[in-house]
Amino acid sequence: MALKKKPVTGMKDIMPKEMEIRDYLISLIKETYKSYGFISMETPCVEHIENLTSKQGGDNEKLIFKILKRGEKLKLDVAKEESDLVDGGLRYDLTLPLARYYANHMNELPSPFKATQIGSVWRADRPQKGRFRQFTQCDIDILGEGSILSEIELILATTTMLGKIGFSNFTVNINDRNILKAMAVYSGFKDEDFDDVCIILDKLDKIGEEKVAEELCDLGYSTKESDTYLSLFKEVTRDITGIRFLKTKLAGFLDEKTADNLEMIIDSVERAKEAEFSVAFDPTMVRGQSYYTGTIFEIAIEGFGGSVAGGGRYDKMIGKFTGQDTPACGFSIGFERIVMILLESGYEIPTKKEKVAYLLEKGLSDQEIITVLNRGKADREAGKQVLIVYMKKNKRFQKEQLAEEGYEKIIDCYKEN
Amino acid sequence: MALKKKPVTGMKDIMPKEMEIRDYLISLIKETYKSYGFISMETPCVEHIENLTSKQGGDNEKLIFKILKRGEKLKLDVAKEESDLVDGGLRYDLTLPLARYYANHMNELPSPFKATQIGSVWRADRPQKGRFRQFTQCDIDILGEGSILSEIELILATTTMLGKIGFSNFTVNINDRNILKAMAVYSGFKDEDFDDVCIILDKLDKIGEEKVAEELCDLGYSTKESDTYLSLFKEVTRDITGIRFLKTKLAGFLDEKTADNLEMIIDSVERAKEAEFSVAFDPTMVRGQSYYTGTIFEIAIEGFGGSVAGGGRYDKMIGKFTGQDTPACGFSIGFERIVMILLESGYEIPTKKEKVAYLLEKGLSDQEIITVLNRGKADREAGKQVLIVYMKKNKRFQKEQLAEEGYEKIIDCYKEN
Incomplete structure (x- = not known):
């Protein structure tokens, strides 16, 4: 019988033309991040199933490719449920494995540890155009550094890299989960509803203000809270002035340091950047992952919906492995998106030989x-x-x-x- | 509960120092192979379980990490055996996926197709020092070219790459399965015992001549056959003269073209090589994979047991996918071995910046x-x-x-x- 020619459902063979761009992009990324003092590292693609299903990954945990136990460990006759059959899974991101790696090798690594990772991750998403079940992620992280030097360097390194492939006039949007929280509490929402409020707010772009107000009321609040909340967003400008405005307005709800830090990040990135782009404060930015604890940021390019990079601070994840919290902050570029943008725009790699x-x-x-x-x-x-x-x-x-x-x-x- | 810090059994976290060498080696490999006209390509790490268990992979098929079906497709209650539970597996090499890729995209690819692949493969081997269950393979293959131009270019490209990382005075050993076969038949062994004869011959280095003779007799032959066979190897010199000797000696058993081709490969590699090394004819070389159909070759480095690269011609594999045989020849370097040799010798990458x-x-x-x-x-x-x-x-x-x-x-x- 003839063998199967097509790749498995939802995954793709990479053709030479795309591959040339990927290879070039990877070498450029590695070189740029190295020049910022980031160090290359790698973890296995297979992770312990216990780590992958530990609630660090949100919805991604529903999408794990699970690996069957082998040999005597597989006891099919007595297996009652899926979890009896598997002992590993393909990683769904590079952040959780990084936290494990750091916990495992802390004493052998520089402190702070500035890491670059490029690798495949797998999610058994419903197949759809342009989204694949195996894709490359490309992350930089700084572990063990609690100051905003992390945020500044992550943003500078990432934007420098984007500049080198010819991207310009993009925007780095930045926010802080503590600002999100302060705005919600100031408006009268309860602490325990914060996550739900964020989920609703995150839809502002898509469903509009009216629907957001409706959904906020559905949580059991009156229009007073949603009105206060939504009008806040209208008053805030998307720049340092907006941050200063909130610093005063949210006094008593927001740690002043949070506002000062955001201001310093924007200011220093603007003044030390190596590419052409702008930095904006975006008080409506939520970012999905529940593990973020502080600043969050994204890069948007005019004309391309969605973001081409995203990241933030997650000071509580490493403690899940070590029992002791370690400050951590990371920035991940949308590698596959960038490849698609370059491929569709007919990008010619600049290092071509005769x-x-x-x-x-x-x-x-x-x-x-x-x-x-x-x-x-x-x-x-x-x-x-x-x-x-x-x-x-x-x-x-x-x-x-x-x-x-x-x-x-x-x-x-x-x-x- | 604290999460697991160690990587999964048999797989490893790659530390920064090793990673620096790996990154450098990969960029050097890609650059060198590109200069020989090889093109980068990639397949998903997950393959159809049907392809992985189609007897192309020999013993490696026993070592597959299998992937559980997902969602409604997983019917645990009615599953009777392992194969009811899985629909994919992690690839155990890069050759089978390459054959699938070529079969799938033949019409979009150049002909001949000269491919470079670097990627992880997985084998659930018993964990042992220095061998891991996830490791990187690095292959070049030429598909659709039946002449020895393939062998010559594969050997030149691979040795040039080894030369660039400072390896010298290594030996490329070359043989042809048709010579192995002719020697066996000449000595009186039957066609159907050829595979067994090869398995025994392959142990010559380890168990010595006497034991080999014993095991050959165990196949049901007299000492006459094993004596003829083993004395042939003694008469053959490990060079072009040896090939010419066999061409005469095995007249009627061996196609003259096979001997002429081997001679031309050795001669032209010697005269167009870009690194310092020698090429030898090794009539005892067998190479494990059953898919080889013609020339086989290996690279050995003085002072390091085992080979650092191996390959050969496999003209029958692609036909398993397409129904029509396509000539194919490949050379795979032992990426992990080379990394270990460089790491242990304190190799300093030459492109370091201040x-x-x-x-x-x-x-x-x-x-x-x-x-x-x-x-x-x-x-x-x-x-x-x-x-x-x-x-x-x-x-x-x-x-x-x-x-x-x-x-x-x-x-x-x-x-x-």
Whole structure:
């Protein structure tokens, strides 16, 4: 019986043209982050199922590819439920494995630990256009540093990288979960409803103010709370002035330090940035992950819906492994999104070498072949990329195809006699 | 409850020092193979369980990490055996997925298709020192080219890459399964015993001639066959002369073209090589994988047991997917072995940048911090790698550690007042 040709449902084979962009992007990312003092690291793709289902991953935990126990450990006859059958799963993000890694190797790592990770993650999402069940994530994190130096450096490194691939005029939006909280409490929402209030607020862009107000009332509040809440957002400008406004307005609800920190992050990023972009305060930004404890940030590019990067502070996750909280802050770029944007815009990688193709006539002597091999060697030494292939019957078509693949120099090699 | 800190059994966290070598090696490999006209490609880590258990992978098929069906497809209550529970598995090599990829995308790919793949593979082997259940493979393959141009280019590209990381005086050993077969048949072994004869011959290095002779007799042959067989190996020199000797000796058993091809491969590699190494004919080399159909080759380095690369021709695999045989030949380097050799020999990657660290005194003003950020920016623009961290109480120890991490310039930044 013939084997299956298609990749498994929801995952994709990566074609050479896309691969060239991915390879280039990865090398650029690694180089840029390294220049900011970030260190490369890697964890296995398989994680303990206990860690993956420990409620650090929110909804992603419903989407885990689970791995069957092996050998004697698999007791199919007595297994009652799924959890009896599995002992591992494919990681759904790089943050949880990073926390485990740090907990495991803390004493061998620099402090603070500035980490770069690029790797595949898996989520058994419903297949849909442009979203795949295996995709690459690309994170930088600073562990063990509680000050906003982390936020500043994460934003500078990420934006520098985006600048290097030609992105400009994008916006870094920044907020703090403590501001979100203070605004909610100031407006009369209870602490225990904070998560629900955030979920509703997060839909502001999509469903509009009226619907948000409705849903807030559905939580059991009067229009007073939702009115106060929503009018706050209207009063706040999306800049340092807005932060200062809230610092005064939310006095007693918001730690002044939170506002000062946000202001300093925006100011210093603006004044030390290496790419062209702006930084804005966005009091409506929520970000899904429940593990964030402080600042949160995203990058939006004009003309592309959604964000191309996102991150924030999560000071409570490492403590789940070590029993002791460790400050942590990370920024993750939407690798697959960026690849798609570059691919669709016809991006040409800037490091292309001259490409030379030698076409060998069938029946060349051994000596003639060796001569071509040595010409190829000389070309490579001169920095060129060399392809040596046999001439096809339809040589014209072959040359057209090679030209399409970027071979600008094509040399026919005929036999002498 | 605290989460698990250790990686899953048999898999490893990769530490920064090793990671630096891996990153460098991967970029060097990609660059070198690209200069030989190989194209980067990737398949998902998860494959159809049907493909993984189709007898293309030999013993590796016993070591598959299997993935549980999800949602409604998982019917635990009616599942009778393991295969009812799973629909995918983690790939155990890169060759089978490559064959699937080629079968799936043949019409969109150049012909011949010269592919580079670097990726993780998984085998649930018994954990042992230095061997892990997730490891990186790094393959080049040429699909759709039946001539020995494939073998020559695969060997040249691989050895060039090894030369670039400083390996020299290694040996490329080469053989052909058709020579193995002709020698066996010439000696009186039957066709149907060929695989068993090979398995025994493969142990020659380990168990010696006497034991091999014994085991051959155990197959039901007299000492005549084993004597003829083993004395053949003694007569053959490990060079082109040996190949010519066999061409005459095995006349009627061996296609002359096979001997001529081997001779041409050795000759042209010797005369077009870009690194320092030798090429030898090794008539005792078997290589495990049953899918090989012609030439087989390995690279051995003096002082390191086992091989650091291996490959060969497998003209029958793609036909399992397409119904039509396609010539194919590949060479895989032992990525993990090479990393270990480099790591243990204290290899220093040659592309290191100057590393500068700024130590910030606690309490620096916002303006002072921004000034340091801008000094870092200027350093990066000058090609340096910059770390900005807060000064610790034990500054001397901190500086020692930074020096160990390679920061040769460490700048104290004190507050002005």
